[in-house]
Amino acid sequence: MAMVTSQSSSKASRVGSVRSFALSDGNSFYCSCERVFDPRLARVPVIVLSNNDGCAIARTPEAKALGIRMGEPWFKIRQLCRSEGVRVYSSNYALYGDMSSRVNEVYRRFSPRIEVYSIDESFVDLSDVRETERAELARDMRETVRKWTGIPTCVGIGPTRTLSKLANHIAKKHPELGGVCDLTDEQERAAWMGLIPMQEIWGVGPATARKLEAAGCDSVADVRDLDPRMARKSMTVVGERLVYELRGIACLDLETVAPTRKGCAVTRSFSDRVEDLAVMEQAVAAHASRLAEKLRAQALGTDHVTIFFHTSEHDRDGPQRSVSTVVTLPEASNDGLVLLKAAKFGVRRIWRDGYRYSKAGIISTDLVPLEASQRALIGAFDRERGGALMDAVDACNRRFGRGAVVSAAAGLERERSWSTKFEMRSPRYTTRLDEMPVVAAC
DNA sequence: TCTGGGGTCCTAGGACCC
DNA sequence: TCTGGGGTCCTAGGACCC
Numbered sequence: 001m002a003m004v005t006s007q008s009s010s011k012a013s014r015v016g017s018v019r020s021f022a023l024s025d026g027n028s029f030y031c032s033c034e035r036v037f038d039p040r041l042a043r044v045p046v047i048v049l050s051n052n053d054g055c056a057i058a059r060t061p062e063a064k065a066l067g068i069r070m071g072e073p074w075f076k077i078r079q080l081c082r083s084e085g086v087r088v089y090s091s092n093y094a095l096y097g098d099m100s101s102r103v104n105e106v107y108r109r110f111s112p113r114i115e116v117y118s119i120d121e122s123f124v125d126l127s128d129v130r131e132t133e134r135a136e137l138a139r140d141m142r143e144t145v146r147k148w149t150g151i152p153t154c155v156g157i158g159p160t161r162t163l164s165k166l167a168n169h170i171a172k173k174h175p176e177l178g179g180v181c182d183l184t185d186e187q188e189r190a191a192w193m194g195l196i197p198m199q200e201i202w203g204v205g206p207a208t209a210r211k212l213e214a215a216g217c218d219s220v221a222d223v224r225d226l227d228p229r230m231a232r233k234s235m236t237v238v239g240e241r242l243v244y245e246l247r248g249i250a251c252l253d254l255e256t257v258a259p260t261r262k263g264c265a266v267t268r269s270f271s272d273r274v275e276d277l278a279v280m281e282q283a284v285a286a287h288a289s290r291l292a293e294k295l296r297a298q299a300l301g302t303d304h305v306t307i308f309f310h311t312s313e314h315d316r317d318g319p320q321r322s323v324s325t326v327v328t329l330p331e332a333s334n335d336g337l338v339l340l341k342a343a344k345f346g347v348r349r350i351w352r353d354g355y356r357y358s359k360a361g362i363i364s365t366d367l368v369p370l371e372a373s374q375r376a377l378i379g380a381f382d383r384e385r386g387g388a389l390m391d392a393v394d395a396c397n398r399r400f401g402r403g404a405v406v407s408a409a410a411g412l413e414r415e416r417s418w419s420t421k422f423e424m425r426s427p428r429y430t431t432r433l434d435e436m437p438v439v440a441a442c
Numbered sequence: 443t444c445t446g447g448g449g450t451c452c453t454a455g456g457a458c459c460c
Numbered sequence: 461t462c463t464g465g466g467g468t469c470c471t472a473g474g475a476c477c478c
Binding site: 457460 | 467472
Binding site for chain 1: 461462463464465466467468469470471
C-alpha cells in the first residue's frame with residue numbers, strides 16, 4: 001500500500017495492518033457537565049455561552065429543538081431563551097476540563113492506546129479487540145462513563161479515523177442505535193455512505209465542499225469513489241488521504257503521546273471597547289502573564305511574541321484598524337514579568353489614539369523546551385531568580401486559585417474595566433474547595 | 443550566441459477543527 | 461449596546477546557499 005503522507009513518517013508503523021478506531025464524544029458536552037451537578041437541568045433546554053458571553057457554543061437537544069443554532073450571538077437569542085425558559089450558562093472551563101480528564105480516565109480502562117483529541121472527544125484504539133466484540137465493548141464503555149462521571153456519550157467505530165468520525169455522526173443522529181454505531185462491516189458501511197451528504201465528512205469545510213460539488217459529489221460514497229490522484233490535484237494531499245480513509249485504508253494513526261505544543265496564544269474580546277492606552281497596556285499585560293503561565297506549565301519558552309489588537313467589523317460607523325508587532329527577546333523565556341514587559345513595549349509601539357478597539361492578544365509560535373534553549377551572550381535573563389519567583393507565584397495560584405498573585409501591571413480584578421464577562425458561570429464544583437457542592441443527608 | 447540545478451528555510455495565507 | 465478562543469496542517473513563493 002502506498003503511504004499517503006506529505007512527509008515520510010515512521011509513526012504510522014501500524015498503518016497497513018487491519019485497524020479499528022472508536023471515536024467517543026460527550027453529548028452536548030458543556031451542557032452535560034452542568035447537568036451533572038444540577039439535576040433540575042435534566043430534560044430542559046440548556047445552553048453554554050462562549051467566552052465573554054458572546055454566543056452559544058453548546059446546546060442540549062431541547063435547545064436545538066427551539067432553533068438555537070451553533071455560534072448564534074447571545075443578544076439575538078436572549079429574548080427567546082427568556083420566554084422559553086432556557087437555562088443559560090457562561091463557560092466554566094475549570095469544570096469542563098476536569099470532567100474531561102475524568103472521562104478519559106474511564107476510556108483508558110478499555111484500551112491502553114487512546115488519543116485525547118479535544119476536550120470532549122477521544123479516539124480509542126480497538127485494533128486488538130475481536131471484530132464481533134467491539135460494539136459490545138463500546139456499549140460497556142459508554143455505560144461506565146455514564147455511571148462514573150454522569151456524562152452521556154456516543155461512540156463510532158470504523159477501520160480509519162475518518163470512518164470512526166462518520167460512525168460517531170451516525171450514532172448521534174440515530175438514537176435508535178443506542179449511542180453506538182459500528183461501521184466495520186463493509187456492506188453496512190456502504191449503505192450508510194450513500195445516505196450521508198459529503199458535507200458531514202470530517203475535514204470537509206465550505207471550501208472543500210464547493211470543490212467536491214463541482215466534481216459531482218453529493219454523498220460520502222461519491223467522495224469515496226473519486227480517483228485519489230484527481231483528489232490530490234484539486235485538494236492536495238489532504239484530499240487524497242480523505243479518499244483512502246473513506247475506502248477503509250488508514251492514513252492517519254493515533255497520536256497517543258501528545259506532541260510538544262508548537263504555538264500558544266491568549267486573546268480576548270473586551271467587554272467594553274478600549275480607547276485608552278493605559279487600559280490596553282493593562283489588558284495585554286494580563287494576557288502576557290497568562291501566556292507565561294501556560295508556557296511554564298509545559299516547561300516551554302519563547303523568544304518572540306506577537307502583540308495585536310483591532311477594532312470590530314461590527315462597528316460599521318467607526319474607523320477600522322488592525323495592527324500587530326513582533327517583540328523579540330534576547331533569549332527564550334517563560335517569565336511572566338519578562339513577557340509582560342515585552343507586551344507593554346509592543347502595545348506602545350503600535351498604539352494609536354482615536355479608535356475603539358474590540359480585541360487584543362498575544363501570540364507565540366515556535367515554542368522551545370526552555371531547558372534546551374540557546375542562552376543569550378548579551379542580555380540573558382536571570383533565570384534562577386526569575387524562575388524561583390515564578391515557581392512561588394504558580395504555587396500560590398495553584399493553592400489559592402488563579403489570580404491570587406498577579407503583577408500589579410496586569411491590574412487587579414476590580415480595576416479591570418476591559419475584562420471578559422462570565423455573568424452566568426456555575427460554580428467550579430470539582431476544582432475549588434470553596435465552590436464544592438454541598439449535600440445534606442438525613 | 444550565451445546566464446544551472448538543486449537544496450533548505452522561512453513566512454504568509456488558506457483551510458479546517460473543536 | 462451585544463457577534464469566542466485556540467489550535468493544526470498544507471502549500472506557494474521568496475531568500476539564500478553551494
